[in-house]
Amino acid sequence: MRAMESYWHTLCFTYRQKINSNGRNNKIQREVKMKKLLFRTAVFSFLLLFLAGPASATLILPGSETSLQNVLNNITVGPVAGASSVDVYNDQVLPDQYWSVGAAGGSLSTIVIEIAGNAGTNTFGIYSGNKYVQIFGGAAAAGSQAIIGINSVGDVFLNFASTGVNFGSNLFGYYLGTANGPTFYSDELMNENGEDHMVAFQGQGDTVQIGPWAPGTWGPTEYILAFEDLPFSSSDKDYNDFVVMVESVNPVPEPLSLVLLGLGLIGLAGARRKF
């Protein structure tokens, strides 16, 4: 790391000498500073990525209804019918705060099940900052499907129609909410007391059958997201209140999310200076 930084400093120094001798250069020196800042941000982020390690799993309680483990077991038809390869405690995907749509550009969401008093009013969607797009309204039930897409400039599409919402990039979180918008965010830092209301599981090749749809392979680019729909102070933490499969998406490591957001901010600052 030190060798890399030293090499970088030498590069910057040589570059600065050259432009000083040309006698013009506030602008170029600013660019050098910017590049150093970007380099340090990248190094810092990668350090974070390696030092942070996996956070601990979120506690899921069996509750008094069909437990989340049994929800997964019940949709499993093979290789062992009724026994999911996924363990709801040990196989949680971390991190699960931010996501991006895969290269094909579209991501199908299918509701697996809703076991909650609020099932008729719970809504589900994606968000970026304070912008959001609802994917399912309260009336949607097990088997309901919808496709989201995000184009190269961050415009969000729902079932191939423009939503008029722009996320600025292919980076977003999932939320559970009401008709008025998000209540609980996949980024737990946006929830009251930092409570984690969403857990995620990656496919391990089981054959599963969801709602009325034909059985198919639950593959590695397909994730099941499971939400708890009440604040921890009054909830049973069963995480079966809204369970949905999302396809063709990838979880984005947090430091990378920070770098992307950071680059966006730096880009904005640069753009502002020009105009």
Ligand SMILES: [Ca+2]
């Ligand atoms: Ca989580």
Ligand SMILES: [Ca+2]
């Ligand atoms: Ca619950």
Ligand SMILES: [Ca+2]
């Ligand atoms: Ca429940």
